[in-house]
Amino acid sequence: MSEEQTTEQDEELFAPSDPQAAATVTSLREQFGDDLEQVSEHRGEVTIVVRPESIIRICRALREDTQQYDFLADITAVDWREREPRFDVVYHLLSLETRAVLRLKVRVGDEEETTSDPELPTVTAIWPAANFFEREIFDLFGIRFSGHPNMTRILMPSDWVGYPLRKDYPLTGIHLPDPHWGGQVPLQQALPMGTGQQTLRTSDRIQEAPQAGGPGSWSEKKQR
Amino acid sequence: VPPDGFGILTTQINKVLDWSRSNSLWPATFGLACCAIEMMSASASRWDISRFGAEVFRASPRQADLMIVAGRLSVKMAPVLRRIYDQMPEPKWVLSMGACASCGGVFNNYAIVQGVDKVVPVDVYVPGCPPTPDMLLNGINLLQEKIRKHIPNPPDPLQFSTQRYLGSEN
Secondary structure (H helix, E strand, O other), X not given: OOHHHOOOOOOOOOOOOOHHHHHHHHHHHHXXXXXXXXXXXXXXXXXXXXXXXXXXXXXXXXXXXXXXXXXXXXXXXXXXXXOOOOEEEEEEEEOOOOOOEEEEEEEEOOOOOOOOOOEEEOOOOOOOOHHHHHHHHHHHHOOEEEXXXXXXXXXXXXXXXXXXXXXXXXXXXXXXXXXXXOOOOOOOOOOOOOOOHHHOOOHHHOOOOXXXXXXXXXXXXXXX | OOOOOOOHHHHHHHHHHHHHHHOOOOEEOOEOOOHHHHHHHHHOOOOOHXXXXXXXXXXXXXXXXXXXEEOOXXXXXXXXXXXXXXXXXXXXXXXXXXXHHHHOOOOOOOOEOOOHHHOOOOOEEEOOOOOXXXXXXXXXXXXXXXXXXXXXXXXXXXXXXHHHHHHHHO
């Protein structure tokens, strides 16, 4: 993942060492010359950084044309926090025919990412397997995939606020006195980014504890 | 007449009831994580939880009176656990099995409830990561002792809370 170690070179000159990957890169360059931002290779793994506008066309070409990348192994995302396009969305492709693997990266989130979620077109029409991957990325990173059939949370509770895998999300939330278990509290308005749902609590939860043997305990003494 | 107002006959009946309850604890079939593997071992032949009358794992909380919280409780799962607890008829007891259920364990993060005693009243805490079946049996023995001594349940953390109902609606 660290981009410093890649053998990134001038993209017109650089060709991957693997002949299959080199053929892929050559054919992509012929079709989408300017849409490829960077081609790099690290430890024999080829990574192509593409523009967000062309991700659909490139994926469709990779799936349907000569390369036959018919297996979407994974989609994930990286939060680079201080970088200007803040997020990387990473697609891992595999060709079952030729055993070739390829990694695509898209950089998104260049506008004020604290108030609006970055958006990217979905690839579910090309690989149906992208459905759950994209929902997971939306759930944990807050990157929306436009055109997705069901863009809802998949891991966190449906009324959770915030995106836990962003770097500015508090890992444990703010410490609050007991009783507090981090349940889902309905919210009237959205919270600022970085405020976990677990940090919320309603003030009416603290009540007097029932006495031992009093009402509510199983050893409650009944009047005869 | 004892000072609590009960007659001598009622007191003796209560003792019999406590004794019988302590020797027929029926746990709810309910495992959350790896501690449940040890719980299953405890009910298998080598450790044989039935020696203490707790072998009848009930598939319905309506028929159970002991909830063994075996594993870490996620915030998403907490309303479910609370609902199962609410569905158990009284008298009922809760045994928190393992470090995660007792205090969050190594999962000190936003997704895990930091101790199930924030959701349900816990009678006995069993330490360990995971506890061995022996430790679980020891915890059940302690709970039996508690029942025989007629020690009441700890206060319900959510008894008068709207959280309880909000959670179970989700």
